Amino acid sequence: MVTAVSTDTAAEAAGAAYAPTERTVPSRARERAHYDRETVHSILDAAYLCHLGFVRDGAPVVLPTLYARVGERLYLHGSTGSRPMLAAGRPDPGLPVCVTVTHVDGLVLAKSAFHHSINYRSVVAHGTAYQVTDEAEARMALDALVDAVVAGRSADSRPANAKELAATAVIRLDLEQVSAKIRTGGVNDEPEDLALPHWSGVVPVARTYGTPEPSEGQDPAVALPDYLTEL
Amino acid sequence: MVTAVSTDTAAEAAGAAYAPTERTVPSRARERAHYDRETVHSILDAAYLCHLGFVRDGAPVVLPTLYARVGERLYLHGSTGSRPMLAAGRPDPGLPVCVTVTHVDGLVLAKSAFHHSINYRSVVAHGTAYQVTDEAEARMALDALVDAVVAGRSADSRPANAKELAATAVIRLDLEQVSAKIRTGGVNDEPEDLALPHWSGVVPVARTYGTPEPSEGQDPAVALPDYLTEL
Numbered sequence: 001m002v003t004a005v006s007t008d009t010a011a012e013a014a015g016a017a018y019a020p021t022e023r024t025v026p027s028r029a030r031e032r033a034h035y036d037r038e039t040v041h042s043i044l045d046a047a048y049l050c051h052l053g054f055v056r057d058g059a060p061v062v063l064p065t066l067y068a069r070v071g072e073r074l075y076l077h078g079s080t081g082s083r084p085m086l087a088a089g090r091p092d093p094g095l096p097v098c099v100t101v102t103h104v105d106g107l108v109l110a111k112s113a114f115h116h117s118i119n120y121r122s123v124v125a126h127g128t129a130y131q132v133t134d135e136a137e138a139r140m141a142l143d144a145l146v147d148a149v150v151a152g153r154s155a156d157s158r159p160a161n162a163k164e165l166a167a168t169a170v171i172r173l174d175l176e177q178v179s180a181k182i183r184t185g186g187v188n189d190e191p192e193d194l195a196l197p198h199w200s201g202v203v204p205v206a207r208t209y210g211t212p213e214p215s216e217g218q219d220p221a222v223a224l225p226d227y228l229t230e231l
Numbered sequence: 232m233v234t235a236v237s238t239d240t241a242a243e244a245a246g247a248a249y250a251p252t253e254r255t256v257p258s259r260a261r262e263r264a265h266y267d268r269e270t271v272h273s274i275l276d277a278a279y280l281c282h283l284g285f286v287r288d289g290a291p292v293v294l295p296t297l298y299a300r301v302g303e304r305l306y307l308h309g310s311t312g313s314r315p316m317l318a319a320g321r322p323d324p325g326l327p328v329c330v331t332v333t334h335v336d337g338l339v340l341a342k343s344a345f346h347h348s349i350n351y352r353s354v355v356a357h358g359t360a361y362q363v364t365d366e367a368e369a370r371m372a373l374d375a376l377v378d379a380v381v382a383g384r385s386a387d388s389r390p391a392n393a394k395e396l397a398a399t400a401v402i403r404l405d406l407e408q409v410s411a412k413i414r415t416g417g418v419n420d421e422p423e424d425l426a427l428p429h430w431s432g433v434v435p436v437a438r439t440y441g442t443p444e445p446s447e448g449q450d451p452a453v454a455l456p457d458y459l460t461e462l
Binding site for chain 1 (some may be wrong): 254258259280282283284285286289290291292293294295297309310312313314327328329330331333335338340341342343344345347349351353355357373374377380381384385387388389390391392395399417418420424425426427428429430431432433434435436437438439440441442443444445446447448449450453454455456459462
């Protein structure tokens with residue numbers, strides 16, 4: 001039985017970097033690529049929505065879906081009837097996937113159209129996804145998926161019952177062929193453009209949370225939990 | 232010569248829906264799928280970052296990149312040396328792609344872990360991308376790409392010169408096999424869960440912009456443009 005704990009290897013504990021491979025070295029802007037675990041994990045842990053890519057009938061498919069990182073694995077879930085879950089459920093060879101996570105941090109507005117850019121942090125993970133068949137690992141992953149959206153939430157909700165568990169497929173991807181890419185900082189204007197009359201600079205972009213809206217008819221005695229007021 | 236204008240067909244003007252195909256009908260939650268142009272366009276026009284999927288050596292690759300919609304086409308750009316741009320530059324057969332755009336609008340926290348969800352709007356476009364070889368179309372697309380990030384910005388920046396244009400590849404994808412998927416509204420708690428003590432409701436999520444940070448050393452006489460104060 002494979003469990004998430006078994007992926008906490010000595011290499012990971014030591015914070016060793018992911019080995020760059022032909023697949024994870026970008027064809028351009030290589031100075032923006034990062035392979036150290038700390039950077040990759042921090043980008044992954046700051047989000048909960050990824051874009052899952054797989055191949056169907058020879059063509060690419062990209063779907064938004066939730067994920068959670070546990071140690072050196074990503075977990076994703078879906079209906080047992082969904083296409084990628086079915087494909088990943090084949091015992092051999094699993095489902096080749098690409099999982100990409102992107103944060104937009106700023107709009108980089110240069111004097112020239114050409115030097116316009118985005119400040120961002122992204123992680124791209126390649127590999128083969130397999131369905132999780134061990135119930136304990138699946139339950140752990142489902143908790144992690146809820147906690148990835150709101151830390152502390154899994155302990156404050158009813159766990160899946162047998163019927164719900166049977167309707168949910170969980171897949172996992174080992175973090176092996178992984179890289180981060182980061183663009184940060186200011187504008188790279190050309191020296192000869194500096195005198196142009198166009199405003200140049202960076203507009204910060206952030207994700208913000210609004211006031212939580214309780215479900216209609218909810219018992220008013222149910223207080224807003226601390227983990228939501230701290231979002 | 233193909234121009235973007237030629238795609239403004241009578242069907243589009245009439246607001247006809249995209250025809251659902253085997254590829255664009257989701258395998259689950261079909262009630263969330265939408266095919267009308269107004270819905271699809273509004274989701275596409277509210278973002279500027281997509282996740283581009285393509286197949287490389289038989290495996291999926293998903294990369295974040297900017298895009299712009301012009302009529303019934305999406306335009307994406309990149310370095311002429313980047314992998315998808317090179318692949319799309321082959322005159323035949325182009326590059327099979329999947330372009331996915333996702334907005335997260337809310338965290339849906341149910342009494343049960345199982346009914347946790349995300350309020351979102353997404354568009355998935357399948358098709359074959361081709362490199363734009365006509366210079367006028369490429370320039371129009373590059374303006375649209377800048378304006379997708381900040382409306383009105385392309386007119387307030389220096390256009391690409393010949394060298395910059397030569398270094399930039401533009402690819403286009405006709406909007407034909409397209410669908411939107413939307414989850415909105417409140418929590419779908421099970422009736423038997425309503426009395427549970429866990430808070431249930433929706434936390435709105437929004438993208439916000441911070442105070443624009445002008446480039447260092449910029450002439451203070453260059454005022455912050457109106458299109459940025461209105462962001």
